[in-house]
């Protein structure tokens with residue numbers, strides 16, 4: 001049964017399909033914003049299918065095992081988060097104490113795998129990508145964790161299901177002052193976690209030619225792509241559970257779409273930051289605000 | 302389903318330029334703009350040859366470029382389609398008699414499609430890519 005949850009619903013397969021649809025919405029909306037027609041509905045799935053029939057090339061001077069393993073590990077860990085987050089919605093019996101913290105840790109693994117994999121690729125551009133990703137992780141994790149402390153303080157719980165129950169009774173956490181500040185900051189950090197435009201510094205298509213992903217090809221790149229698709233579903237849903245709950249009716253889908261549109265608009269209206277600017281904004285701009293929101297939360301606002 | 306058919310739904314192109322006058326390259330970028338919008342067909346420009354399914358080559362190939370082109374072709378994950386764009390890449394064009402020409406693209410690597418024109422128009426480009434797709438899917 002656990003295996004079914006992990007592989008089919010709500011784990012890998014369901015999240016993957018939803019992620020593909022979300023990714024299509026993202027690409028289509030981007031195209032419409034730029035007055036283009038945009039890709040057909042099944043395009044994300046065509047891309048994945050194509051990647052899985054391509055040849056795998058492994059650079060000569062790479063560390064083979066790490067290079068090959070990291071996409072698969074990142075994909076596997078994201079599937080676990082998908083299972084945990086999804087089971088909270090369909091079958092609360094499986095939730096356990098502290099799953100919030102487990103989720104945040106597992107959500108960090110794709111970034112770590114990207115750092116490892118691109119560092120092992122033996123390509124200078126890829127190494128630059130790895131180092132940028134490392135700095136980016138260091139900068140956004142701080143603000144992200146600080147903001148996650150707000151709902152924990154407000155509810156005295158570190159269990160997703162209790163957070164949602166709390167919100168069902170007392171209204172969404174984001175409706176309080178400290179909650180809304182923390183929510184906005186986590187949305188910005190989510191953009192960095194997803195590697196979307198103001199923070200797509202490690203990938204940097206135009207200057208690093210794909211950066212961290214440069215040496216990946218075929219199925220290995222496919223695993224990273226699947227990870228990205230799935231993250232596009234999991235992260236917003238995770239944040240909704242924490243800040244904008246409860247998730248139980250059809251309205252929740254609307255909430256998710258709102259969050260997705262916010263992501264897409266941020267992506268389309270911003271230029272890429274330099275890594276220096278990103279660290280500066282996240283540490284000296286957003287982190288103090290996050291601390292203020294914690295103080296407000298302790299004061300009960 | 303055969304490989305070509307799967308490939309033809311999502312073609313990621315990589316752009317290689319060696320000694321072109323830069324006009325063909327501008328036309329390639331033009332094909333990706335809202336007016337022509339190649340993303341309708343799932344075609345996307347990528348920055349790394351490792352992600353590419355199709356290599357667009359422009360310009361007459363000079364001596365330095367030739368070794369690079371051969372190298373890129375060798376490390377690219379197959380299947381890979383090669384398209385020569387512009388009169389230069391197809392035959393040498395106006396640079397043909399000059400001393401630093403190393404020959405048209407097909408002297409160095411196998412080419413799947415030729416798109417002539419100086420520069421090749423975006424319409425011709427789309428037509429050429431569609432033909433590659435058709436060739437791939439048979």
Ligand code: SF4
Pocket residue numbers: 320321322323324325359360361386387388389390394395418419420421
């Ligand atoms: S074919 Fe014409 S436009 Fe294209 S690179 Fe050659 S000279 Fe320039």
